[in-house]
Amino acid sequence: MTSPGTRTPGSAALVRLVAAREVASRIRDKNFLISSAVILLLLLGVMAFQVAVSGGDGAARLAVVDDDGRLGPALEAQGEVVGVDVEVVDLPDQAAARDAVEAEEVDAALVGGTGPAPELVLVDRDPALEAVVGGAVSGLAVSDRLLEAGVDLQTLPEVAVTPIGDQGEDDGQRVVVAVIGVVVLYSLLILFAQFVAQGVVEEKASRVVELLLATMRPWQLLAGKILGLGLLGLGQIVVIGVVGVTGALAFDLVDVPGQLIGTVATVVAWFVLGYAFYACVFAVAASLVSRQEDLGSVLTPASMLLVVGFFVAVQAAGDPAGTLATVTSYVPGLSPLVMPVRQAAGEAAAWEVALAVVLMLVTIGLAVRLGGRVYAGALLRTSGRTRVREALRAERA
Amino acid sequence: MLEFDGLHKSYGGNRVLDGVSFAVAPGTMFGFCGSNGAGKTTTMRIAMGLARADAGEVRWQGRPLDQALRRRIGYMPEERGLYPKMRVGEQLAYFARLHGLDAGAATRAAEHWADRLGLGARRRSRVEELSLGNQQRVQLAAALVSRPEVLILDEPFSGLDPVGVDALAEALLEQVRGGVPVVFSSHQLDLVERLCDAVGILARGSMVAVGPVAELRRREAGGLLRVDVPDAPPGWAAGLPGVRVVAERAGDTLLELAPGTDDQAVLAAALRTGRVAHFARREPSLVELFREAVAEPAGEVAA
Numbered sequence: 001m002t003s004p005g006t007r008t009p010g011s012a013a014l015v016r017l018v019a020a021r022e023v024a025s026r027i028r029d030k031n032f033l034i035s036s037a038v039i040l041l042l043l044l045g046v047m048a049f050q051v052a053v054s055g056g057d058g059a060a061r062l063a064v065v066d067d068d069g070r071l072g073p074a075l076e077a078q079g080e081v082v083g084v085d086v087e088v089v090d091l092p093d094q095a096a097a098r099d100a101v102e103a104e105e106v107d108a109a110l111v112g113g114t115g116p117a118p119e120l121v122l123v124d125r126d127p128a129l130e131a132v133v134g135g136a137v138s139g140l141a142v143s144d145r146l147l148e149a150g151v152d153l154q155t156l157p158e159v160a161v162t163p164i165g166d167q168g169e170d171d172g173q174r175v176v177v178a179v180i181g182v183v184v185l186y187s188l189l190i191l192f193a194q195f196v197a198q199g200v201v202e203e204k205a206s207r208v209v210e211l212l213l214a215t216m217r218p219w220q221l222l223a224g225k226i227l228g229l230g231l232l233g234l235g236q237i238v239v240i241g242v243v244g245v246t247g248a249l250a251f252d253l254v255d256v257p258g259q260l261i262g263t264v265a266t267v268v269a270w271f272v273l274g275y276a277f278y279a280c281v282f283a284v285a286a287s288l289v290s291r292q293e294d295l296g297s298v299l300t301p302a303s304m305l306l307v308v309g310f311f312v313a314v315q316a317a318g319d320p321a322g323t324l325a326t327v328t329s330y331v332p333g334l335s336p337l338v339m340p341v342r343q344a345a346g347e348a349a350a351w352e353v354a355l356a357v358v359l360m361l362v363t364i365g366l367a368v369r370l371g372g373r374v375y376a377g378a379l380l381r382t383s384g385r386t387r388v389r390e391a392l393r394a395e396r397a
Numbered sequence: 398m399l400e401f402d403g404l405h406k407s408y409g410g411n412r413v414l415d416g417v418s419f420a421v422a423p424g425t426m427f428g429f430c431g432s433n434g435a436g437k438t439t440t441m442r443i444a445m446g447l448a449r450a451d452a453g454e455v456r457w458q459g460r461p462l463d464q465a466l467r468r469r470i471g472y473m474p475e476e477r478g479l480y481p482k483m484r485v486g487e488q489l490a491y492f493a494r495l496h497g498l499d500a501g502a503a504t505r506a507a508e509h510w511a512d513r514l515g516l517g518a519r520r521r522s523r524v525e526e527l528s529l530g531n532q533q534r535v536q537l538a539a540a541l542v543s544r545p546e547v548l549i550l551d552e553p554f555s556g557l558d559p560v561g562v563d564a565l566a567e568a569l570l571e572q573v574r575g576g577v578p579v580v581f582s583s584h585q586l587d588l589v590e591r592l593c594d595a596v597g598i599l600a601r602g603s604m605v606a607v608g609p610v611a612e613l614r615r616r617e618a619g620g621l622l623r624v625d626v627p628d629a630p631p632g633w634a635a636g637l638p639g640v641r642v643v644a645e646r647a648g649d650t651l652l653e654l655a656p657g658t659d660d661q662a663v664l665a666a667a668l669r670t671g672r673v674a675h676f677a678r679r680e681p682s683l684v685e686l687f688r689e690a691v692a693e694p695a696g697e698v699a700a
Contacts, residue, residue, distance in 0.1 A: 009494075009497050017494055017495060021491055024487075025480075025483060202480070203480075206480060206481050207474060207476040208480055209478065210442075210445075210478050211479075211492065211539065213446070214445040214447065214470070215464075215468050215492075215495040216464070216495065217464065
């Protein structure tokens with residue numbers, strides 16, 4: 001009796017079905033939606049904080065009374081030298097200037113700047129602003145006197161600036177991006193590996209795994225689960241990356257957009273490798289227990305590795321060339337968190353990255369092979385906790 | 398034919414199945430009985446590939462069951478299993494798809510079986526929100542939704558109320574009429590007796606009785622004769638050749654006849670005592686057959 005509409009699904013079809021179910025059920029899951037929102041909000045919060053911090057010492061508003069047209073540009077030029085953005089507002093008289101300062105419409109008001117008795121009116125003393133104003137006013141006065149004395153100002157030498165540091169500031173920025181990336185990476189790895197583990201236990205605890213395994217092999221179930229959640233995780237990290245890059249560019253937080261995008265892409269790529277490894281390890285560990293309550297104990301070793309990787313990566317941000325960072329950036333399991341930081345800091349040569357990737361791939365291969373066997377053996381043992389050796393034996397029996 | 402052929406299985410030193418064999422013809426219902434721990438579940442799990450037999454195999458239409466063939470089997474495990482947070486309709490459609498239906502057919506089949514088993518209104522509920530009885534119906538629907546060629550159901554009736562039992566029985570009979578062989582295990586022997594064309598009784602790892610219920614009864618009925626002679630003196634049958642008195646109470650007598658004993662001679666003796674209110678070969682109920690078959694060695698603890 002072969003009914004119409006029936007065909008035997010192949011491995012790919014089964015894996016796809018399992019993956020689609022994982023995505024469909026997670027995407028409607030409250031925990032998933034909340035955690036996604038929290039991560040995005042945190043990211044936007046960090047950027048808003050950056051804007052607030054860097055905006056505090058920028059754009060000082062300075063009111064000027066009786067400007068003859070030279071004072072404004074001079075103040076702005078002087079501000080640039082000192083590193084303070086100065087916005088000049090022309091006001092008609094002293095009273096209006098005083099009112100503006102009191103109303104905090106401007107940070108300070110300069111009265112009689114080109115006259116013999118210039119006066120700076122402000123609420124609280126502000127050394128930076130005072131220096132800008134003092135410099136601009138005296139500069140103008142000096143050039144006036146010199147002009148009066150007939151000195152040619154065109155021939156004054158200008159200082160050319162040649163930085164010989166290796167773009168230290170750019171790398172610093174990239175490391176900050178990499179650290180934010182590692183925080184996101186770590187959060188998502190933990191989150192999605194947990195999802196995989198919970199899913200495995202849910203199937204064991206609810207015994208639905210018996211029905212599933214009557215239609216497919218354990219590896220197909222495992223592959224579908226890891227792929228489905230992985231795609232979801234990848235989607236999420238890409239969304240976070242896009243939001244982060246767009247936000248950073250929109251808020252003007254970075255100087256070199258190309259490098260930012262490069263670092264974000266590196267983090268995303270390492271997420272794929274890290275996820276493949278941790279998802280597999282978490283799934284296999286989870287297959288050893290039958291109740292969600294027991295999950296914590298079997299996940300601890302793998303979680304510890306992830307936490308260690310996270311802290312080493314944060315440490316590596318401060319000392320990307322150090323021995324700890326260098327060594328751990330090759331260690332499979334740690335490398336997805338540490339290597340992006342070293343890469344961002346420009347401390348990792350191409351061959352080093354390649355070596356770390358290859359080591360990670362080999363480990364993933366081993367985890368899939370060995371883990372798949374443990375998973376297959378442990379999946380149908382629903383009494384208490386299964387030992388790895390028992391699972392391997394059961395798989396062969 | 399669905400054939401279980403010489404299944405052996407041991408867990409450690411514990412021999413669970415020791416040569417279990419039986420066959421189920423298409424369009425028949427087979428009741429699988431046995432005490433707790435006799436190995437019914439293990440037998441079914443072997444058929445579904447969830448346990449591996451040490452020896453023996455299960456065949457459908459002459460071919461040993463493999464992953465592809467198993468997809469044509471509707472299975473209901475003893476430990477019920479569904480995704481607790483998944484909605485009924487989606488869950489049924491998912492299982493239908495795993496068994497090879499395409500998306501459209503799976504959705505239609507899920508709808509059909511939800512309606513059919515009285516779950517139409519709960520299609521959008523999560524399984525965990527349903528009563529146990531309704532979860533049981535979903536479980537059955539999950540076994541039926543893929544239009545299976547074979548049904549293997551482990552304790553499908555346990556936990557159902559009488560209305561649920563009737564609905565399930567009707568659904569299974571309909572499958573049988575459609576040519577599907579149905580194997581189910583149950584402790585509700587009255588139900589097995591009512592529904593099944595054949596039964597098998599599993600004890601101590603092997604089938605101690607297999608066959609149509611009527612035939613088993615007749616086979617076992619051979620020796621038992623119930624005679625009700627209200628006026629007879631106590632011990633009236635004690636002297637009859639080839640006859641053993643099993644029980645006697647106020648003339649209502651149960652006799653066991655040795656092979657070859659003429660029951661007409663017993664009738665004549667009974668008539669000599671006066672009125673004969675009842676005289677018949679006594680067919681044992683399935684419960685008695687079961688007790689008889691399972692009883693032998695005392696003190697075995699179910700695993």
